[in-house]
Amino acid sequence: MDAYRVAGGVKQSTLSTFNTFEELTFIKGVELFAEAIPAVIIQLMAIATTEGKVSMSAWLSLVASAVSAGFIGATISYDYDTDPTRREQNSAYYGYVSPFCVSTPFCMCPLPTPH
Numbered sequence: 001m002d003a004y005r006v007a008g009g010v011k012q013s014t015l016s017t018f019n020t021f022e023e024l025t026f027i028k029g030v031e032l033f034a035e036a037i038p039a040v041i042i043q044l045m046a047i048a049t050t051e052g053k054v055s056m057s058a059w060l061s062l063v064a065s066a067v068s069a070g071f072i073g074a075t076i077s078y079d080y081d082t083d084p085t086r087r088e089q090n091s092a093y094y095g096y097v098s099p100f101c102v103s104t105p106f107c108m109c110p111l112p113t114p115h
Contacts, residue, residue, distance in 0.1 A: 021083065028076050036069035 018026070043062045047054050078097060080086060086094045 021079070025076060025079065028072055032069060032072045032076075036065060036072055039065040040069060 040062065043058070043065055047058055047062065050058075081094050081097045083094070
């Protein structure tokens with residue numbers, strides 16, 4: 001719902017504390033730090049403490065969690081960079097993503113994954 005509001009340019013309600021863009025970023029941050037990163041840590045611990053051979057599904061699950069965390073981080077960066085207001089205020093800092101490149105979050109996804 002937050003992404004729909006941001007994409008649709010819904011104006012902030014007078015009763016809202018944060019605007020829709022800040023809400024979306026906050027929710028993505030919570031998802032990243034409360035779900036994606038702990039999932040990677042738990043799966044790494046399970047793999048590290050497994051005696052014997054680790055199944056392929058465990059490795060695939062770990063990779064999926066790491067890519068999910070990377071994708072969330074990449075979309076937060078993408079959202080900030082493509083925000084028209086931020087580009088207008090500081091075009092030297094925001095603007096590394098071309099306005100015509102739709103696949104950039106998918107290209108950026110592997111970058112934060114190993115970190």
